[in-house]
Amino acid sequence: MTRVPVDVLVRRLEPDLPLPSYEHPGDAGLDLLTAEGATLAPGERAVLRTGIAIALPDGYAAFVHPRSGLAARCGVSLGNAPGTVDAGYRGEIKVIVVNLDPRERVVFQRGDRIAQLVVQQVEKVRFHEVAQLPGSARAEGGFGSTGGHAGLSAGSGAGGGRTGGNGYSSVVADREGQ
Numbered sequence: 001m002t003r004v005p006v007d008v009l010v011r012r013l014e015p016d017l018p019l020p021s022y023e024h025p026g027d028a029g030l031d032l033l034t035a036e037g038a039t040l041a042p043g044e045r046a047v048l049r050t051g052i053a054i055a056l057p058d059g060y061a062a063f064v065h066p067r068s069g070l071a072a073r074c075g076v077s078l079g080n081a082p083g084t085v086d087a088g089y090r091g092e093i094k095v096i097v098v099n100l101d102p103r104e105r106v107v108f109q110r111g112d113r114i115a116q117l118v119v120q121q122v123e124k125v126r127f128h129e130v131a132q133l134p135g136s137a138r139a140e141g142g143f144g145s146t147g148g149h150a151g152l153s154a155g156s157g158a159g160g161g162r163t164g165g166n167g168y169s170s171v172v173a174d175r176e177g178q
């Protein structure tokens with residue numbers, strides 16, 4: 001069954017760049033282009049403008065996903081994958097690209113396809129606080145509880161806590177709005 005596309009208002013902030021489009025029928029994501037060039041050293045990240053702003057209908061959100069080819073060939077991912085574009089956001093969509101390759105730099109030119117935008121319906125929830133949740137087969141078994149790999153050893157899995165890197169300081173900064 002062919003579904004009717006959802007109408008989305010779009011502003012083109014860079015008139016010479018084409019609008020994002022689906023490469024093939026059946027693709028889930030519209031390719032996003034960068035409006036600016038950038039060179040990323042190994043481990044470096046950048047926030048790149050896409051030259052578009054959209055107004056999604058209420059009840060929808062758009063998710064900025066990495067492109068698999070860029071990830072496989074160049075080690076390019078997104079710092080916040082997937083990025084969430086709220087229905088109420090009217091600013092320019094930006095992409096937080098990160099070069100995860102340990103050795104090679106990555107060069108982006110204006111107009112390159114750097115990510116893909118997946119538009120989805122999203123539900124709003126209303127919380128009902130309870131003392132006990134209904135039972136389930138998984139119960140409280142968190143990630144790794146069905147057996148996994150050696151890396152999921154005691155102290156680094158479902159119990160939470162630090163799993164490395166600089167997580168602590170950056171979370172404090174976010175809490176303080178920095």
Ligand SMILES: O=c1ccn([C@H]2C[C@H](O)[C@@H](COP(=O)(O)OP(=O)(O)OP(=O)(O)O)O2)c(=O)[nH]1
Nearest residue numbers: 064080082083084085086089092093094095096
């Ligand atoms: O990859 C992304 C992710 C987000 N946004 C825009 C749209 C989104 O509606 C807004 C806020 O994003 P988010 O809520 O993820 O960021 P936050 O750091 O939680 O911001 P805030 O405190 O403003 O909610 O930034 C982008 O342009 N690209």
